[in-house]
Amino acid sequence: MSSLPPLVLTPEVNNHLKCSLLQSWQLSSPQEDGSAKYDKLVRKLGTPPLFTTLRTNPMAGRTHKDLLDVVKAEIAKNYNEKGWQEPCIYYHSVVKNLIVVDGRGPDLDLQKHDKQVVVDLACGMAVLRGADVFAQGIMGCPLGMSEEDAVSVYCDVNHTCLKGATKFQEGSMVFVGNGTARVSREKLFCSKESVSGVGISMTQPLFEAPCLTDLCSDLIFPQNLPSVVVGQTLDPKQGETILDMCASPGGKTVHIASLMAEKGRLVALDKSQAKIDKIKKNAENWNLNFIETYPFDARRSCTDSADLCGGPPYPPGMFDRILLDGPCSALGQRPSSNNQMSLKSLKSYPCLQRQLFQQAVKLLRPGGTLVYSTCTITMEENEELVLWALQTFSCLSLATMEPHLGNKGRACAGLSGEDRDKLQLFLPGCDDQISPGTDTIGFFIAKFLKSSS
Numbered sequence: 001m002s003s004l005p006p007l008v009l010t011p012e013v014n015n016h017l018k019c020s021l022l023q024s025w026q027l028s029s030p031q032e033d034g035s036a037k038y039d040k041l042v043r044k045l046g047t048p049p050l051f052t053t054l055r056t057n058p059m060a061g062r063t064h065k066d067l068l069d070v071v072k073a074e075i076a077k078n079y080n081e082k083g084w085q086e087p088c089i090y091y092h093s094v095v096k097n098l099i100v101v102d103g104r105g106p107d108l109d110l111q112k113h114d115k116q117v118v119v120d121l122a123c124g125m126a127v128l129r130g131a132d133v134f135a136q137g138i139m140g141c142p143l144g145m146s147e148e149d150a151v152s153v154y155c156d157v158n159h160t161c162l163k164g165a166t167k168f169q170e171g172s173m174v175f176v177g178n179g180t181a182r183v184s185r186e187k188l189f190c191s192k193e194s195v196s197g198v199g200i201s202m203t204q205p206l207f208e209a210p211c212l213t214d215l216c217s218d219l220i221f222p223q224n225l226p227s228v229v230v231g232q233t234l235d236p237k238q239g240e241t242i243l244d245m246c247a248s249p250g251g252k253t254v255h256i257a258s259l260m261a262e263k264g265r266l267v268a269l270d271k272s273q274a275k276i277d278k279i280k281k282n283a284e285n286w287n288l289n290f291i292e293t294y295p296f297d298a299r300r301s302c303t304d305s306a307d308l309c310g311g312p313p314y315p316p317g318m319f320d321r322i323l324l325d326g327p328c329s330a331l332g333q334r335p336s337s338n339n340q341m342s343l344k345s346l347k348s349y350p351c352l353q354r355q356l357f358q359q360a361v362k363l364l365r366p367g368g369t370l371v372y373s374t375c376t377i378t379m380e381e382n383e384e385l386v387l388w389a390l391q392t393f394s395c396l397s398l399a400t401m402e403p404h405l406g407n408k409g410r411a412c413a414g415l416s417g418e419d420r421d422k423l424q425l426f427l428p429g430c431d432d433q434i435s436p437g438t439d440t441i442g443f444f445i446a447k448f449l450k451s452s453s
């Protein structure tokens with residue numbers, strides 16, 4: 001049970017998504033009530049996963065136990081300060097180097113305060129995953145709100161609140177918890193200086209989860225479980241030449257780099273310098289200095305006349321392994337209350353993904369491995385992309401994945417049962433069991449091998 005509303009999509013996107021998922025479910029299990037399954041999916045997408053997952057740094061020179069103890073101590077300190085009961089914190093039983101923190105919620109008994117603060121959509125969604133409210137995220141608060149006031153925090157899911165508002169209609173807002181103001185209204189909206197830092201510290205959130213800001217950033221990297229599975233599925237080896245085609249902010253690049261133990265060549269591309277700077281910052285946090293980063297349009301990353309040593313473009317067959325975790329419609333993100341993407345925009349992704357995929361196939365050496373992943377749940381960007389790839393490139397076949405924690409791929413005409421078994425789909429609401437491997441964001445992974453001949 002949750003007090004959070006289901007994800008709201010535009011009617012055209014909702015219809016499109018629902019039709020294509022119902023069609024696929026009808027193919028595989030005609031008896032099943034597809035509409036109920038779809039409703040469950042959008043309800044789940046509106047809520048946060050109940051587990052926070054933290055990938056540990058194998059290059060930190062600490063033992064597993066030591067890393068777990070440090071993380072436990074930091075989180076315990078934070079929870080004790082807030083007066084919360086300490087959570088269960090443990091290593092995932094299958095995914096290597098992954099610490100899991102159990103969450104709690106929703107707390108439906110919270111008493112609401114008279115003073116109401118409205119935060120923007122991004123801020124509200126972050127609060128549901130354990131963040132405090134940053135001052136920039138505050139849209140409105142009551143006249144006379146002072147530091148230390150007890151307040152209730154509401155998320156402006158429909159973007160109806162104007163900056164500086166003093167009142168709002170409760171019905172159009174979503175309650176995300178209670179907190180203590182760390183900044184006054186005066187400072188927020190009447191001062192010439194821009195205010196930064198924590199604006200409301202959350203004392204009684206609807207969902208309890210660790211606040212990840214500055215949490216042991218040299219030792220752990222907060223990452224959703226399916227994203228960690230991607231790095232392990234790619235299975236990078238020391239000494240190899242590896243390409244991360246669409247790499248920013250670099251969570252998976254840093255994972256690959258640590259698995260390579262800085263031995264070999266790792267190239268990370270993204271489309272702008274600002275995006276590359278994010279990868280560099282994440283690599284610096286873990287003191288990983290060997291990653292080559294380039295701002296580059298990966299749709300042009302292969303050319304016949306390139307040299308092997310410099311930056312992009314690169315010659316065909318240059319890489320042992322390639323990760324294509326490219327642009328996607330991101331409809332698997334959780335929590336997500338309101339996504340106003342147009343159908344035109346949704347439909348633009350497969351074309352871009354295919355252009356990037358074509359380059360990846362060229363750049364991969366015979367015998368090499370290509371991992372394709374998305375954080376979305378549409379058929380077109382996932383199973384149908386795989387079907388297109390298998391039909392277009394006779395050199396490609398699907399490989400089984402290790403670990404395989406998600407479901408198999410969904411049915412789509414032309415994709416064999418054997419191939420579906422090799423895909424990995426994380427579909428929220430699909431599984432009644434609540435575990436770190438099932439209560440995740442929506443995600444899709446396919447692993448391809450390029451034949452040696």
Ligand SMILES: C[S@@+](CC[C@H](N)C(=O)[O-])C[C@H]1O[C@@H](n2cnc3c(N)ncnc32)[C@H](O)[C@@H]1O
Pocket residue numbers: 227245246247248249250251252253269270271275296297298299325326327328
């Ligand atoms: C899903 S995000 C990648 C996340 C990243 N792999 C990680 O784990 O941190 C997709 C990325 O693709 C990048 N992108 C989109 N079009 C691109 C292009 N033509 N060339 C290179 N990167 C592109 C976006 O800028 C975005 O950073």
